[in-house]
């Protein structure tokens with residue numbers, strides 16, 4: 387039975403019900419709805435609105451319902467109730483009869499759904515946080531186990547300067563650390579309870595909302611009823627945090643897909659995480675990373691859609707807000723799954739050290755080192771850049787690397803060049819020079835890795 391039948395004389399059209407009802411997706415909020423109802427029932431008793439016996443009856447039936455939902459989360463789907471709030475009330479009616487009708491005193495589905503969704507968001511943001519931690523842990527393990535290996539670094543997808551493989555992995559650790567702090571920020575802001583704000587104007591029952599909120603694990607009770615029932619900022623914030631985190635994951639995936647290509651051949655996918663082609667027997671495809679990249683698009687779409695749902699809404703509650711759920715549920719599940727998948731597949735990614743090093747030596751990626759060498763001999767950088775460029779031109783005309791030019795050829799461009807230039811042109815020398823904070827020298831990367839590992843151990847309480 388609908389919660390609002392009294393003023394209606396005709397039954398709802400089936401087509402209207404199919405469009406209006408939300409149980410098919412908001413059944414996922416069952417446990418939160420039950421928890422919110424338990425706290426509310428106790429609040430009503432504390433305020434003297436219902437008796438202690440009635441509260442105990444409600445609490446016992448709600449606890450029983452929680453156990454039933456735990457055993458079968460899809461239990462609500464066996465019924466035709468309008469939404470999860472109606473379902474919980476109907477179930478209580480079946481269990482305890484008349485007392486169930488008192489539960490909705492002083493509350494509305496507007497403050498209830500806002501409370502349920504916050505509770506669900508807090509729980510699921512915590513799960514995503516754990517998944518993100520696993521992904522960071524896997525990246526740190528990757529960085530540690532490949533420490534010392536060199537690969538080409540790119541700008542414009544052109545070989546630029548050699549970098550350590552660990553430096554590459556640690557770049558994504560930095561991004562994920564920022565993502566973690568964005569989740570924490572969002573969690574702190576969403577920790578406010580709307581229950582007891584009624585439909586929009588506040589509850590007519592003089593009960594202690596702070597205690598109701600605290601019983602549910604919230605840090606505070608919402609300060610303004612109009613805002614509380616219509617605020618979905620936390621959905622937007624988490625969707626935005628997800629979008630950025632998945633964007634990072636997508637960029638990582640794009641790197642890996644390229645690094646695993648026949649053209650690059652820097653990384654190799656293990657059989658356990660690759661798929662083949664139904665037609666081309668030789669193929670081994672990076673489907674996992676393509677899916678991570680593809681699912682990012684889906685998540686970005688959910689962010690755009692919730693912003694569009696909210697942007698034109700007048701205060702306070704509007705049914706448009708029911709559209710906050712399906713995309714958000716999918717976004718949170720996708721976000722968590724993608725992070726866990728990354729953590730699972732990274733150990734199956736190996737590095738072809740020889741190919742990485744060969745490629746790092748190509749493409750005149752030591753031309754900057756040659757310019758720096760000349761700067762060391764007293765040449766202004768702008769002039770040194772010009773001279774090094776001239777030598778690149780000369781060497782590429784002969785299809786050989788800079789270090790294969792003879793001293794006479796080098797000196798013809800700058801007499802300041804002497805025999806020690808060859809040592810300066812090695813990959814090791816180039817890496818070692820990038821020794822200022824944040825650079826790719828083995829020393830810098832080593833201490834960045836240790837610092838990140840220490841931060842991570844503290845975070846994981848090890």
Ligand code: ARG
Nearest residue numbers: 408469495496499703707708
């Ligand atoms: N299913 C609704 C939602 O998800 C619950 C709130 C209904 N409130 C109302 N005034 N119709 O938003």
